[in-house]
Amino acid sequence: MKKKHLGSNFDDFLREQDMLSGAEAVAAKRVLSFQIEKEMRRKGLTKVEMATRMRTSRTAVDRLLDPANVSVTLNTLEKAALVLGKKLSIRLG
Numbered sequence: 355m356k357k358k359h360l361g362s363n364f365d366d367f368l369r370e371q372d373m374l375s376g377a378e379a380v381a382a383k384r385v386l387s388f389q390i391e392k393e394m395r396r397k398g399l400t401k402v403e404m405a406t407r408m409r410t411s412r413t414a415v416d417r418l419l420d421p422a423n424v425s426v427t428l429n430t431l432e433k434a435a436l437v438l439g440k441k442l443s444i445r446l447g
Contacts, residue, residue, distance in 0.1 A: 376424075384421040386431065391419055393438045407437040 394404055401419070405412045410433065417423045418430055428444070435442040 379424045380422065383424045383426070386426075387419050387421040390434055390438065393440065397438065399437075404434070404437060408433040 394400075399407075401412050401415045405415045408415070408430075410430070414430060418426050418434055428442075432442050
């Protein structure tokens with residue numbers, strides 16, 4: 355019986371190209387950005403209101419919501435979670 359798929363999977367390709375960790379970081383940030391923005395909409399919070407409650411700038415909130423910006427700090431994520439009435443959970447997989 356012939357194999358349906360030839361070669362390795364996409365994760366293997368990214369690993370071989372030393373791009374897997376970067377791709378995973380971007381994917382995780384996209385999910386976090388989506389979840390934060392969704393919760394902000396649910397609570398009716400604007401970026402300015404979110405920034406005020408986080409005691410930060412609107413620019414920092416823009417970075418937080420930018421799915422491509424993976425340099426957001428844990429402190430910023432924790433502040434956002436608290437403002438939204440959520441708990442930030444981080445785990446090693």
